Structure formats: C-alpha cells, structure tokens
Amino acid sequence: MSLLSPYPAIGLNGAVVAVTGGARGIGRATAALFTAHGAAVTIGDLDEAAAKSTADEIGCSAVVLDVSSRESVEAFLAASGPVDILVNNAGIMPLGSFLDEPDNISTAQINVNFWGPIHGMRAALPGMIERRRGHIVNIASLAAKMPTPGGAVYGATKHAVLGLSTSVRAEVAELGVSVSAVMPSLVHTDLGSGASLPGPLSLEPEDVARAVVDTVRHRRAETVLPRWLGSAVDMTQLLPGGVVDTILRVGGLGERGLAAGNSAERAEYRRRVAGQAERS
Ligand SMILES: NC(=O)c1ccc[n+]([C@@H]2O[C@H](COP(=O)([O-])OP(=O)(O)OC[C@H]3O[C@@H](n4cnc5c(N)ncnc54)[C@H](O)[C@@H]3O)[C@@H](O)[C@H]2O)c1
Numbered sequence: 001m002s003l004l005s006p007y008p009a010i011g012l013n014g015a016v017v018a019v020t021g022g023a024r025g026i027g028r029a030t031a032a033l034f035t036a037h038g039a040a041v042t043i044g045d046l047d048e049a050a051a052k053s054t055a056d057e058i059g060c061s062a063v064v065l066d067v068s069s070r071e072s073v074e075a076f077l078a079a080s081g082p083v084d085i086l087v088n089n090a091g092i093m094p095l096g097s098f099l100d101e102p103d104n105i106s107t108a109q110i111n112v113n114f115w116g117p118i119h120g121m122r123a124a125l126p127g128m129i130e131r132r133r134g135h136i137v138n139i140a141s142l143a144a145k146m147p148t149p150g151g152a153v154y155g156a157t158k159h160a161v162l163g164l165s166t167s168v169r170a171e172v173a174e175l176g177v178s179v180s181a182v183m184p185s186l187v188h189t190d191l192g193s194g195a196s197l198p199g200p201l202s203l204e205p206e207d208v209a210r211a212v213v214d215t216v217r218h219r220r221a222e223t224v225l226p227r228w229l230g231s232a233v234d235m236t237q238l239l240p241g242g243v244v245d246t247i248l249r250v251g252g253l254g255e256r257g258l259a260a261g262n263s264a265e266r267a268e269y270r271r272r273v274a275g276q277a278e279r280s
Pocket residue numbers: 020021022023024025026027044045046047050065066067068089090091092093112139140141142183184185186187188189190191192
C-alpha cells in the first residue's frame with residue numbers, strides 16, 4: 001500500500017484475472033493484454049465455442065458463462081480461482097428507437113448489462129475483502145454520461161452501471177478493494193458495428209484494454225475514453241440543456257442518435273442479440 005493509495009498494490013505478473021464476455025471485442029483484447037503481462041486469465045462467455053478458440057489463441061482459460069445468472073457467475077469465478085481482478089465486460093447493444101424496442105430486448109439489456117456487474121461484484125467481493133486485495137473494473141460506456149437517443153435502454157443500463165460502481169466503490173474502499181468504471185466512446189467491435197461517430201471519437205478494443213489494465217495501477221473511479229473527452233463531457237454537466245442538445249446534434253447524435261444502419265455485420269449482430277433475448 002502506498003501513501004497515496006488506500007489499496008494494496010496488485011502486480012500483474014501472476015495475478016488471477018477473470019474477464020466476462022471475453023470471447024471477442026473489448027473482453028478479448030483485455031484478456032490478451034493481461035495474459036501478455038503474465039496474469040493467469042480466465043474468460044467467460046455465452047458463446048462457448050468462440051471463448052474456447054479465443055482462449056487457445058491468446059493462451060488463457062475459458063468457460064461458458066451467462067452473466068445474467070448468479071449461479072453461472074459463481075461457477076465462472078470458482079473456475080477462475082481466487083480472483084485479484086474481475087472485469088465485468090459482457091454487454092449487448094441492440095439499438096433502435098425506444099418505442100419500437102420489444103420488451104424482451106429491453107429486459108435482456110438490463111439482465112446482461114446491469115445484472116451482470118451486480119452478480120459479478122456480489123460473487124467476487126466477499127473473497128476479495130477477506131484477502132484484503134482486489135480490483136473490479138466495470139465496463140460502462142460514454143452512454144453513462146450523456147443522452148443516447150437510439151439506444152435509450154442501453155444508455156440507461158450504462159448510467160446504472162456507473163452509479164452502481166461509484167457507490168459500491170465507496171462501500172468497499174476501506175476494505176482494500178477498489179472498483180473502477182471505464183467508459184469508452186464508440187469501439188470497433190461487433191457490438192459497435194454499423195454505428196459511426198467522428199474519427200477522433202472512435203477507439204479500437206486494444207485502446208480500451210490498455211485503459212482497463214492501467215486502472216490496476218491508478219484505481220481511479222472513472223475513466224472516459226478517449227481520455228481527452230472526459231473533461232469535455234464533465235463540462236457539459238455545467239451547460240444549459242439547450243446547449244447540450246445542440247452539441248449532440250452537431251456531433252451527429254441528435255434525433256437519429258446511435259443509428260447503426262443495416263450493414264451485414266449489424267444484421268448478424270441483431271440476429272445474435274434477438275436469439276439471446278428469446279432464449280433468456
Ligand atoms: N463497442 C462499443 O462501441 C462500446 C462502447 C462503450 C462500451 N462498450 C461496452 O463494452 C463491453 C464489451 O463490448 P464489445 O464492444 O466488446 O462487444 P462484443 O459484442 O464485441 O463482445 C461482447 C461479448 O460478450 C458476450 N456476451 C453477451 N452476452 C453475454 C452474457 N449474458 N454472458 C456472457 N457473455 C456474454 C458476447 O458473446 C461477446 O463475446 C460491453 O459492456 C459494451 O456495452 C462497448
């Protein structure tokens with residue numbers, strides 16, 4: 001523990017790390033980076049085949065996982081070992097207008113995006129607190145900080161994840177365990193396919209992975225990505241609503257919002273999420 005941090009340091013080499021939704025996208029890049037630093041990583045994913053092939057490629061372990069089920073999350077963490085670092089990353093973003101979104105798609109987003117981190121933290125924290133060593137990263141989104149027309153329920157789940165993270169962080173801070181929220185702008189993954197934002201606002205999964213791994217060192221409560229956007233977003237909280245609406249319109253996030261179009265990749269992603277919602 002340093003004078004500046006209430007948290008016992010966690011060295012990456014040999015750390016036990018669990019990453020949800022690790023088969024692809026941000027989870028995959030994060031698992032690969034922790035593995036490259038010498039951590040013992042387990043990824044969990046609903047897509048068992050993809051998880052196993054990702055694990056083979058990056059040299060970590062994989063188990064099937066549904067983050068919306070507490071039992072499944074507990075089994076995942078039991079398979080991972082005594083976790084030092086849990087990354088609650090699994091998420092879905094179907095997109096579409098609020099009024100057109102079927103209830104089962106809204107429910108699936110709440111169950112995966114919000115209940116996932118709740119189950120993850122409730123399952124991992126007791127052991128971390130007992131060992132007085134642990135760090136949790138919740139992957140929220142820039143959508144946690146601003147309106148998300150075209151993804152209203154998605155944005156609401158991410159606001160909820162941020163609120164959950166900062167509150168749980170305060171509850172466990174004195175117990176040697178930290179909780180950080182990472183809030184990326186648009187990332188080039190299946191989930192983000194078809195959506196577009198101006199170039200400087202877009203990220204690669206590896207950019208997010210670096211920021212996640214960095215939280216183990218600095219343990220900040222909130223990280224907006226790209227980093228330069230963080231203060232700009234905080235400033236909008238001080239502006240009158242009309243100015244914020246104008247900024248959203250100019251940034252291409254007006255009424256059209258996060259429309260993702262009908263590319264083949266987007267259609268495939270929509271099919272996957274619809275199937276997931278029907279089965280749950
Ligand atoms: N891509 C973006 O633009 C972006 C931006 C901000 C935040 N995020 C967040 O980052 C996280 C990862 O997103 P991504 O872009 O890498 O998505 P992705 O679709 O590329 O990967 C997500 C992975 O999670 C898995 N998954 C879905 N539901 C699951 C469940 N119930 N249990 C276990 N695994 C499940 C999927 O099978 C998939 O492998 C999400 O929480 C997302 O909301 C993404």
